[in-house]
Every structure is written in C-alpha cells, then in structure tokens.
Amino acid sequence: MSKLGLSVDEVLTTTRAVRKRLDFDRPVDFSLIRECLELAVQSPTGSAGQFWHFVMVDDPDKRKALGDLYAKAWPIYAEQPFSIYNLHANDPEMKPIAARAADSAAYLGENMGRAPWLMVPVLNGRYEGATADLAAGLYGSILPAVWSFMLAARERALGTCWTTIHLMFEREAADILGIPYEEYTQVALVPIAYTKGTDFKPAPRKDLDLFIHRNGW
Numbered sequence: 001m002s003k004l005g006l007s008v009d010e011v012l013t014t015t016r017a018v019r020k021r022l023d024f025d026r027p028v029d030f031s032l033i034r035e036c037l038e039l040a041v042q043s044p045t046g047s048a049g050q051f052w053h054f055v056m057v058d059d060p061d062k063r064k065a066l067g068d069l070y071a072k073a074w075p076i077y078a079e080q081p082f083s084i085y086n087l088h089a090n091d092p093e094m095k096p097i098a099a100r101a102a103d104s105a106a107y108l109g110e111n112m113g114r115a116p117w118l119m120v121p122v123l124n125g126r127y128e129g130a131t132a133d134l135a136a137g138l139y140g141s142i143l144p145a146v147w148s149f150m151l152a153a154r155e156r157a158l159g160t161c162w163t164t165i166h167l168m169f170e171r172e173a174a175d176i177l178g179i180p181y182e183e184y185t186q187v188a189l190v191p192i193a194y195t196k197g198t199d200f201k202p203a204p205r206k207d208l209d210l211f212i213h214r215n216g217w
Contacts, residue, residue, distance in 0.1 A: 003155050004198055011151050014200040018159030019104040022193040024114040030056070032156055033117060033192065040149035046141040053122040053184065054149075055177050065176045066120075066166065067113020070189060073165040074109040097204055108161060108191070115191035120177065121146050123185045142187055150190070159195035164188055 006014070033056055045051065057063055077083050084102045088094035112118070123142050127135055150160045166173055166189045173189075174181040 004157060006155055011154055013202040015151050015154040016159075016200045016203060017161040018195055018200075019108040019161055021196045022115060022159050022191060023196050024111060024116070024193060026116070026194045028116045028158065028192060028194060030058070032158070036149050036152040036156065036158070039152040040145045043144040043148045044141070045145070046137040049141060051124040051138065052142045052145055053124070055120040055122060055179065057118040057120065057177065058116060062176055063115065063118055064113040066118055066173060066189060067111070069169045069173055069176075070112040070163065070166045071109050073168040074106070076168060077165045093206070108163070112163075112189070112191055115193050117192040119149070119188075119190040119192060120173065120179075121187045121190070122179060123187055124183075126182065126185050139187065146188060146190065153192060157194055157198050158192055160190050160192055162188055162190060
C-alpha cells in the first residue's frame with residue numbers, strides 16, 4: 001500500500017491512540033507490519049543492547065485470549081485513582097476530554113481481541129525492584145522503538161493504541177504466548193488495524209508553559 005505522504009510534523013502531531021476507528025474487519029498483511037518494525041528498530045537502545053523482542057499475534061484464538069485478559073483487567077483499572085475515570089474528576093477543563101477518552105477506551109476493552117494484529121513488546125530480563133537508573137535505561141531501550149513503530153504505522157494508514165493493563169495478568173499472557181515469564185518482561189499490548197479514515201488531528205493539550213522549567217524546577 002502507498003504511504004499517506006504526511007510530513008514529519010503531521011505524523012508527530014496526529015498519531016493518536018486509535019480505538020473506535022480501528023477497522024477490525026480489514027486484514028493487514030504481515031509485510032506491512034515488518035516494514036514498520038524495520039523502522040522501529042532504528043530507535044535508540046541503551047548500550048547498543050537491542051534488548052527488545054516483538055511478539056506479533058494474528059492467531060484468532062490467541063488474540064481472543066489476550067483480549068479476554070484485557071477485558072478482565074479493565075474493571076480493576078477503572079477503580080484505580082489514576083484511571084481515566086478518576087484522574088481528572090476535579091479538573092473542569094480535562095473532565096469532558098477524559099470522558100470521551102474513557103468511552104473509547106471501554107470500547108477497546110470490549111473489542112481488543114478483534115484487532116487483526118496484537119503486538120506485545122518484550123524486554124529481556126525481569127526487573128522487579130530495579131533501581132531508577134537501571135529501570136529508566138531498560139525501558140528507555142524499548143519504548144522509543146514501540147513509538148517509532150506507531151509513527152510508521154500512522155504513515156501507512158494503520159492505527160495503534162498503547163495499552164498496559166493486561167500486565168495485571170502478565171503471567172497468564174506469557175502462558176498464552178509461550179513467553180518464558182522468568183526471563184522476559186512484557187511492556188505493552190498494542191492493537192494494530194487499518195483506520196476508518198485517515199484524518200486525525202492534534203489532541204487537546206494544556207498550555208505548554210505549565211510544564212516548561214528552565215535551569216531548574
């Protein structure tokens with residue numbers, strides 16, 4: 001498939017967390033997935049380690065099983081104080097935005113297993129109790145690759161969404177996929193599908209000056 005021809009700035013500002021506009025019924029050829037992965041692994045990786053693996057899932061039974069795990073985790077997440085339902089409850093500016101996002105996230109929770117592909121990025125080793133410098137270096141060696149994958153996917157009319165709540169049941173997901181749990185850490189569950197339409201816009205964001213600190217806090 002030909003690319004959309006977006007500029008770098010357009011890709012960076014319109015790569016959204018796509019949920020309701022994922023086309024669950026349109027197949028995605030693996031060659032397109034591989035093309036995005038070839039670009040993704042050009043991202044930075046600490047100590048040139050390439051500590052990453054990418055488990056790409058299109059088997060219907062395994063997709064359903066992972067989707068069921070996600071659906072099982074969703075109500076647990078929804079009750080947490082940091083969930084999209086509660087985090088912005090007292091912020092009148094963000095509350096309506098969060099409500100729309102929560103509605104689409106709940107939809108994805110019900111349909112995760114229908115995505116043509118699910119990607120589970122995996123990091124070598126397990127790091128429970130790791131020091132901040134080690135954890136930052138390790139996760140910083142795979143998260144840029146996944147984001148690069150998402151950017152490449154956007155340019156190819158594919159939608160993605162970074163999710164993590166299936167990690168409440170990471171061991172069960174490892175069993176589904178045959179990942180040696182004691183040796184590898186899953187970091188996300190990313191649905192991949194063509195999007196319904198390609199006209200995505202920048203997301204609403206608070207005033208940037210609220211977050212800029214120069215020469216100190």
